[in-house]
Amino acid sequence: MIKRVRVAVVGVGNNTSALVQGIALYRQTGSLVGIRTPVIDGLGVADIDFVAAFATSDAKVGKDLTEAIFMSPNNFPRLAADLAPAGVPVTKGLVDATEVDRVAAALAGAEVLLYSAPSGRPDTARAYAEAARVAGVAFINTTSDPIGRDPQWIERFEAAGLPLLGDDLASQFGTSVLHNTLLRLLAERGLTLTSSYQVNLGGTEDFRNLVDNPNTKKQSKLNALSAADKVQLAPLGYLSQLKSQKVAHLNIEAQGWGETTVSLDVKLKVHDPSGAAGVNIDLIRIAASALRNGRGGYPTEASPLLKSPPGTSI
Amino acid sequence: MIKRVRVAVVGVGNNTSALVQGIALYRQTGSLVGIRTPVIDGLGVADIDFVAAFATSDAKVGKDLTEAIFMSPNNFPRLAADLAPAGVPVTKGLVDATEVDRVAAALAGAEVLLYSAPSGRPDTARAYAEAARVAGVAFINTTSDPIGRDPQWIERFEAAGLPLLGDDLASQFGTSVLHNTLLRLLAERGLTLTSSYQVNLGGTEDFRNLVDNPNTKKQSKLNALSAADKVQLAPLGYLSQLKSQKVAHLNIEAQGWGETTVSLDVKLKVHDPSGAAGVNIDLIRIAASALRNGRGGYPTEASPLLKSPPGTSI
Amino acid sequence: MIKRVRVAVVGVGNNTSALVQGIALYRQTGSLVGIRTPVIDGLGVADIDFVAAFATSDAKVGKDLTEAIFMSPNNFPRLAADLAPAGVPVTKGLVDATEVDRVAAALAGAEVLLYSAPSGRPDTARAYAEAARVAGVAFINTTSDPIGRDPQWIERFEAAGLPLLGDDLASQFGTSVLHNTLLRLLAERGLTLTSSYQVNLGGTEDFRNLVDNPNTKKQSKLNALSAADKVQLAPLGYLSQLKSQKVAHLNIEAQGWGETTVSLDVKLKVHDPSGAAGVNIDLIRIAASALRNGRGGYPTEASPLLKSPPGTSI
Amino acid sequence: MIKRVRVAVVGVGNNTSALVQGIALYRQTGSLVGIRTPVIDGLGVADIDFVAAFATSDAKVGKDLTEAIFMSPNNFPRLAADLAPAGVPVTKGLVDATEVDRVAAALAGAEVLLYSAPSGRPDTARAYAEAARVAGVAFINTTSDPIGRDPQWIERFEAAGLPLLGDDLASQFGTSVLHNTLLRLLAERGLTLTSSYQVNLGGTEDFRNLVDNPNTKKQSKLNALSAADKVQLAPLGYLSQLKSQKVAHLNIEAQGWGETTVSLDVKLKVHDPSGAAGVNIDLIRIAASALRNGRGGYPTEASPLLKSPPGTSI
Incomplete structure (x- = not known):
């Protein structure tokens, strides 16, 4: 029987809530609904145990992980799974690099550290990566802060025989993959794009942070869109009523034969944290598989799951 | 300089209107807007001349092709092209096989016969195919009546060194390619389809005919949809107010990680006859190229443009 | 303390399911969410007890009302209410007028008979109305079969001192009130309607019956729409996946100042049986109030809740 | 025969373009499409002549009004009307109160001054109002800067026998009236609002100004919405591709009987400047009628056409 992956997580927000609850749900039901990759190197989606969790919110620290994931401002819904206490009290997250050793000690027994904190704190991200290296643990960076695409960090993990x-x-x-798929389809069929817009609305803390600091995200979205000169992004809208759902409105205006008009309007509604958890579940298993097989450095099979894998600009 | 393709057309409905007007537009503007394949074997989209046209409507017979395309019940819009008279009076279409020779005689000088009449009259389709064979002209069947996928007809044209x-x-x-692309995207990303529907509304005579006789079309649409057991088609709706536009409403409900819901709503608005003309322009050039290069029978490069190429069931 | 209304119901379909479950829910929660009229003549929405139920389905006969409402083909969802057994076994419905006395006997103790069977069986409707009259019970006809707008029936109930x-x-x-409100708003603001369509999709048995027999409903819908000559209805679509939900797509194209275009696209999603129950709850209380106050015949305050009140054509 | 109203206009933007072109169109066609009030006190929509125009853009100054309305950044479309030169060269607008007399002199012969400049310059608005008063001309303030709701200005115009x-x-x-109408309809039918949002996208200079300075507009919009605590506004989106069109996406989630869900999604597409011109045409005729009938001060019949008539807070 396969040994479950022992995972530590940084950040006890909506994405962690979706991940923890989803694993419990799939373990209880055996369902494969909504699963992208049922098995990776023998590991199923339920073959994961949480062994440590770090958060900065004082209210969450000390609470069991299965309790902390429902605390404000988290607003991902309660799924239909029975959640037994994980026996994992949330630990105070690190504030600066002086605490690397404390965190490394807390990682004893873990195989994978999933870094799932908000983007925009590169020093913190690096400190956790260092703690993982010291502790001999694989590291997954889900934020846009550069670690995995930083050649120095890759070398460091390769030297240690650890996956990064x-x-x-x-x-x-998400919106980008949908929008791009539609734009590509139009181009394949010979339609000429006239104009296109995208509106993104959401109600999570992550979304609120993006609204306050939209430029990076906006450019990243535009980069992700083919035919971007004809595509315009409306400002992100934080609407608390949406809770953990994201709503996107897309419009595409094009011309077909005889320059006649073709128009497409799309509304997408999706739980953002589910979109993250559904990818994290694969990254964790890829990381564990690489670690167990002694493959240090970057496992290239992770690339389809990442926006900025090694080789992209920092 | 390339010799323009000499085309005869059966049926002077919306699809022919879109084709005739579009060719004039592209010739005048040099635009490539909405064009799927700018050049096929040296032939551009404007390298086509109409040399004969057949219709059953007494009102259209005797009128110049450029006049007949605007007559009722045609409702494709007038494009922004100057339409000089084609010098091609519409000829009375054939009623039965006794008239094959009359039609064949009228095809003198043509290279390609584009059969663009309504579906559902297989005898008529065969009589025109026979006239084309007798006259030494390539034949294109845009209807669902079986000619191109009938092995006997393929042999007959191969023997004559003529493309079919x-x-x-x-x-x-159209709706099918859009719906399928979305369903495929969901599957690729690991989402599980819950349910999906498709509503098609249109205002052309073709659409009205389909509404009166929907079963074939409905099954054909369902066949075209992957994951079809979860997809339901609403009855086709003939709404004269839409004129030559087709409107489709698609809904897709799915589940992602943690069995959370994902929903997609799409509205598509497109001119149906443009969708036909944009493909006919390629079929005509493929047919002419094959004829000029002495390739009889079925030119396989036409397959992406056809719903029922040779090898599909009759 | 007010005496609860004693109601008998004919038809144990989705509408009755919504009514029975909703009353239980409101009784347990004290909520007023979704309630149009909290109190009518002292009667709240929870002040109703079911005392008899009639159905034609053999499977339902003999089952307790609270069990029968979940039996196939019913597909209205289970609401978040605890449903104690009603102590009301479903009785076999009448087949012809010879059974009037049997039904009248079964109505002993009831104050109101809610006739909530499918439309299109006028003889059956009249037989139940006669049974109510014989038993001294108020009668509510929720179908389009003419009873309440038939002067002879009004006289008969007036003579008996019973409400009808x-x-x-x-x-x-529903769709009609929404569509009409939008058309009226446009007209008020001076916009000129160009065209408009309405697509209705649903998944209940009622909807399936309408699809098989659409003409009456279609005309009735068109009658209900102002500016109807510009409004076109797509054929009703029965889509089992929608279960008890109705989905409507509305489009309105208009012109404003300078003949510039204004367009409106609307998607409505609503549970059809809730829409019926939310009105039945008022009709029942109006009927009980009239009965208790000795007002026979038609109580005019019911008119806003009916499509064809007395005075409309039969 | 009625004497045409002699109008001077401040601001030669999209709204003036829509007004000038629309009047020409209606004069040429006799059409009443998109007209809210065909006749006001004998005055039809074509009974208006422009006699002066003021703008701040150096490029527009000196050009004929019918030419200036098509100059950048204006992007209202060219309507299907022949526009003969108005014989009205655009005059340099005033910069401060020292130029009141120059403007007053230029108003000689005018009956109405339509102030149609951008909002947010109260000093400029007041200077033009003063010029109108000096010149004996009625004044219409289409901006949110307080003139018409300022008691002092009302008195001043009353004293002069001039309409304000x-x-x-x-x-x-527009979006507000549509959103409000829908919210009101839901409330009337007893539905309970759960949440609602509104997204507004536009491509005019006016829209770009609002995006840069959204707070006033946002609060004004929320004030205009009944049930506003449940309604959230996404940030305005300036999308140049929309040109003079405004697109709004509305969502309404509610609960009906049994607390079941009702959802409404709406897309509205409308030319913003047409919405302004369609109201200005009425304000001009009300002003002219009041002036000609010797009614100074505020004509109360204008109230339905104004967001902040006298009596509303400044």
Whole structure:
């Protein structure tokens, strides 16, 4: 019987809530609904145990992981799974590099550290990566802060024989992949794009952070869109009523034979944290498989799951 | 300088209107907007001349092709092209096989016969195919009546060294390709389809005919949809107000990680006859190229443009 | 303390399921969510007890009302209410007028008979109305079969001092009222309607019956729409996947100042049986109030809740 | 025969373009399409002549009004009307109150001054109002800067026997009236609002100004919405590709009987400047009628056309 992956997680927000609850659900039901990759190197989606969790919120620290994931401002819904206590109290996250050793000690017994904190704190990300290296643990960076695409970090993990996966999660199903698929289809059929827009609305803390600091994300989205000169992005809208759902409105105006008009309007509604968890579940298993097989450095099979894998600009 | 293709056309409905007007537009503007394949074997989209046209409507017979394309019940819009008279009076179409020789005589000088009449009259389709064979002209069957996928007809055209292309046009951009692309994207990302529907509304005579006789079309659409057991088609709706536009409403409900819901709503608006003309322009050039190069029988490069190419069931 | 209304119901379909479950829910929660009229003559929405139920389905006969409402083909969802058994076994419905006395006997103790069977069986409707009259019970006809708008029936109930309410339920919130409100708003603001369509999709047995027999409903819908000559209805679509939900797609194209275009696209999603129950709850209380106050005949305050009240054509 | 109203206009933007072109169109066609009020006190929509125009853009100054309305950044489309030169060269607008007399002199012969400049320059608005008063001309303030709702200005115009109409145009057909109508309909039918959002996208200079300075507009929009605590506004999106069109996406989630869900999604597409012109045409005729009938001060029949008539807070 396969040994479950022992995972530590940094950040106890919605994405961790979706991951913890989803694993419990799949373990209880045996369902494969919504699963992208049922098995990776023998590991199923339920073959994961959480062994440590770090958070900065004082309210969450000390609570069991299965309790902390429902605390404010988290607003991902309660799934239909029975959640027994994980026996994993949330530990105070590190503030600066002086705490690397404390965190490394807390990682004893873990195989994978999933870094799932908000983007925009590169020093913190690096400190956790260092703690993982010291502790002999694989590291996954789901934020856009550069670790996995930084050659120095790759070398360091390679030298230690440890996997390093990053950066920046590509959602299981999000606006960019949908918009791009439609634009590509039009081009394949010979239609000429006239104009196109994209509106993104959401209600999570992550979304609120993006709204306050939209430029990076906006450019990253435009980069992700083919035919981007004809595509315009409306400002991100934080609407608390949406809770953990994201709503996108897409419009595409094009011309076909005889320059006649073709128009497409799309509304997408999706739980953002599910989109993250559905990819994290694969990254964790790729990381564990690489670690167990002695493959240090970047496992290239992670690339389809990342927005900024090694080789992309920092 | 390339010799323009000499085309005869059966049926002077919306699809022929879109084709005739579009060719004039592209010739005048040099534009490539909405064009899927700018050049096929040296032939551009404007390298086509109409030399004969057949219709059953007494009102259209005797009128110049450029006048007849605007007559009722045609409702494709007038494009922004100056339409000089084609010098091609519409000829009375054949009623039965006794008229094959009359039609064959009228095809003198043509290289390609584009059969663009309504579907559902297999005897008529065969009589025109026979006239083309007798006259030494390539034949394109855009209807679902079986000619191009009938092995006997393929043999007959091969023996005569004449190209035969059919059956049933795949629109340049229609509901099926859009719906399928979305369903495939969901599957690729690991989402599980819950349910999906498709509503098609249109205002052309073709659409009205389909509404009166929907079963074949409905099954054909379902066949075209992957994951079809979860996909339901609403009855086709003939709405005269839409004129030559088709409107489709698609809904897709799915589940992602943790069995959370994902929903997609799409509205597509497109001119149906443009979708046909944008494919006919390629079929005509493929047919002419094959004829000029002495390739009889079915030119396989036509397959992506056809719903029922040779090898599909009759 | 007010005496609860004692109601007998004919038809144990989705509409009855919504009514029975909703009353239980409101009784348990005290909520007023989704309630149009909290109190009518002292009667709240929870002040109703079911005392008899009639159905034609052999499977339902003999089952407790609270069990029968979940039996196939019913597909209205299970609401978040605890449903104690009603102590009301479903009785075999009448087949012809010879059974009037049997039904009248079964109505002993009831104050109101809610006739909630499918439309299109006028003889059956009249037999139940006669049974109610014989038993001294108020009668509500929610079908389009003419009873309440038939002067002879009104006289008969007046003579007996019994209330008679009908015909044909106006849903609490449906496509017609929405479409009409939008068309009226456009007209008020001086916009000129160009064209408009309405697509209705549903998954209930009622909907399937309408699809098989659409003409009456279609005309009735068109009658209900102002500016109807510009409004076109797509054929009703029965899509089992929708279960008890109705989906409507509306489009309105208009012109404003300078003949510039204005367009509106609307998608409505609503549970059809809730729309019926939200009106039945008011009709029942109006009927009981009239009965208790000795007002026989038609209580005019029911008119906003009916599509065909007395005075409309039969 | 009625004497045409002699109008001077401040601001030669999209709204003036829509007004000038629309009047020409209606004069040439006799059409009443898109007209809210065909006749006001004998005055039809074509009974208007422009006699002066003021703009701040050096490029527009000196050009004929019918030419200036098509100059950048204006992007309202060219309507299907022949526009003979108006014989009205655009005059340099005033910069400060020292130029009141120059403007007053230029108003000689005018009956109405339509102030149609961007909002947010109250000093400029007041200077033009003063010029109108000095010149004996009625004044219409279409901006949100307080003139018409300022008691001192009302008194001043009353004393002079001159009409004063303001403030802030209510569009002929915009997002607020649509959203409100839908929310009101839900409430009337007893549905309970759960949540609702509104996204507004546009491509005019006016829209770009609002995006840069959204707070006032956002609050004004929320004020305009009943049930506003459940309604959230996404940030305005300036999308140049939309040109003079505004697109709004509305969503309404509610609960009906049994607390079951009702959802409404709406897309509105409308030319913003047409919405302004369709109201300005009425304000001009009300102003002229009041002036000709010797009614100074505020003509109360203008109230339905204004967002902030006298009596609303400044």
